[in-house]
Amino acid sequence: MISRNTVFVLGAGAHAPYGFPIGDALLAKILTLLAPDRAASSSFSAFTKLVLDEYGTDIPLQSFVDFRVALSRGGHTSIDSFLATNATRPGFAEIGKLAIAYVLLPLDLQRDFSRGSIALDWMSYLFSNMLKGCHRSIDEFLTNNNLSFITFNYDRTLEHFLCVRIKHTYNVSYEEAWGAAQRLPVVHVYGSLGEFDPRVIDRQPPTGITPGAYKKAAEAIRLMYDDREERSVDVKNIKLLLEAADCVCFLGFGFDVDNISYLRLNELCQPSKAVFATRYRVANGDWNRMKKSMLPTEIRSDFAGHIDWDSLGLLQQTQAIG
Numbered sequence: 001m002i003s004r005n006t007v008f009v010l011g012a013g014a015h016a017p018y019g020f021p022i023g024d025a026l027l028a029k030i031l032t033l034l035a036p037d038r039a040a041s042s043s044f045s046a047f048t049k050l051v052l053d054e055y056g057t058d059i060p061l062q063s064f065v066d067f068r069v070a071l072s073r074g075g076h077t078s079i080d081s082f083l084a085t086n087a088t089r090p091g092f093a094e095i096g097k098l099a100i101a102y103v104l105l106p107l108d109l110q111r112d113f114s115r116g117s118i119a120l121d122w123m124s125y126l127f128s129n130m131l132k133g134c135h136r137s138i139d140e141f142l143t144n145n146n147l148s149f150i151t152f153n154y155d156r157t158l159e160h161f162l163c164v165r166i167k168h169t170y171n172v173s174y175e176e177a178w179g180a181a182q183r184l185p186v187v188h189v190y191g192s193l194g195e196f197d198p199r200v201i202d203r204q205p206p207t208g209i210t211p212g213a214y215k216k217a218a219e220a221i222r223l224m225y226d227d228r229e230e231r232s233v234d235v236k237n238i239k240l241l242l243e244a245a246d247c248v249c250f251l252g253f254g255f256d257v258d259n260i261s262y263l264r265l266n267e268l269c270q271p272s273k274a275v276f277a278t279r280y281r282v283a284n285g286d287w288n289r290m291k292k293s294m295l296p297t298e299i300r301s302d303f304a305g306h307i308d309w310d311s312l313g314l315l316q317q318t319q320a321i322g
Contacts, residue, residue: 001133001144002321007245009265010151010158012078013252013280014311017120018157019107022252026079027071030099034068047102054215055094063091080152080190081258084224093223100154101193101217105209108155108193109200113164122251122312123161129321131169138170138180148185148241152259154221158186159196174198187238189263191222224258235263242268249320250277251311255290270297276320278305280313 012022021029033047044052048064066089076082083096111118118124134141149158162184167177178198194217242248248269255277260266269275277299279287287307291299305314315321 001141002130002147003144004146004246004322005244006147006247006249006321007241008147008149009248009250009253010149010153011251011253012153013254013278014122014151015153015155015157016252017118017122017310017312018111018155020104020153020155020157023077023254026100026103027076027082029103030079030096031068031072033099033102034064034095047099050102050211050214051095051098054098054211055091059091059094063089063095067092067095078254078256080224081256084258087223094218097218097221097223098214100221101214104155105193105214105217108157109160111157111160113161120310120312122310122315123158124165125312125315126321127161127165129315138166138172138176141166141170142180142183145184148187148245150187150189150238150241150263152189152253154188154190154192156192156194156196160201162186163196163198163201174201185237185241187234187241189234189238189259190224191220193217194220224262238263239268245273247274247276247320249314250275251314252278252280255293257293260293266294266297269294273297274303274319275299276303276305276314276318278309278311278314279307280305280310281307283307 012020012026016022033045035045051059051064067086070086070089071079071082074082074085076085079096079100083093086092113121113124115124130145130147131141134144151158159178159181162181163174163178166172166180167174170177170180172180175198178196242263242265275294275297279290282290287304291304303318303320306317309317
């Protein structure tokens with residue numbers, strides 16, 4: 001069990017083991033979506049046609065060209081920061097959110113989480129530690145584990161995993177498992193691909209995702225500059241979780257200064273908390289700059305992951321989970 005009040009802050013790197021593109025790989029996939037279809041001798045890609053079908057004349061044709069040029073030649077390292085910078089440009093928000101959904105939705109909810117099926121599977125390792133001493137009932141499991149999750153990822157892999165693991169650990173229905181899993185808070189900072197529905201688990205994958213499904217997923221995504229009532233509620237809940245935590249564990253998080261500032265992560269993670277963080281393949285100079293961006297919170301060397309440790313390695317090699 002993990003009795004210490006622990007908050008996991010998940011960046012894109014935390015979901016890389018589960019098949020999701022991160023950083024430049026995601027940007028490259030979005031750029032490919034907007035490339036003209038040379039094989040069909042068309043200046044429009046299938047994705048461009050989808051956007052036009054869903055949004056019609058609301059988006060000028062020139063916006064697709066401008067979007068691709070700006071994304072390709074600009075200096076942004078994430079789609080979120082790109083869209084934040086270009087918030088007022090016509091059609092950019094619609095194109096960007098639909099592109100995110102177009103890339104991620106076919107990858108979402110596709111894992112069965114069978115034992116040993118995923119390399120570097122930190123979620124299964126975490127769950128195995130949560131389960132220690134809590135075999136008798138779901139209530140015992142939930143009462144004795146004191147953790148929550150703040151995720152910057154749009155996909156619903158974490159919710160899917162918790163639902164599958166609880167269902168097969170305690171022999172309950174998926175609906176019961178999901179009801180139990182919801183007692184472990186999971187807050188998406190920038191929205192998700194839609195509300196998780198346990199009824200989709202174990203269904204045969206659909207032959208194709210409908211245009212309407214892509215648009216619905218896109219509409220559930222919230223951008224950095226969005227001002228929505230539900231977002232302010234989420235931000236308030238995030239701050240409450242961080243204030244109450246004894247331990248904060250950053251997994252696959254890039255320490256973007258805008259994200260740190262927006263949630264006041266540097267203030268809310270100190271002074272009395274244990275703050276752990278992965279630094280997988282992050283060079284010394286870059287890592288020191290990341291640590292400075294979190295001041296006055298200090299990520300001590302004994303709480304920081306080794307350059308060769310991914311999320312699983314951090315959990316195995318440190319005291320992040322006790």
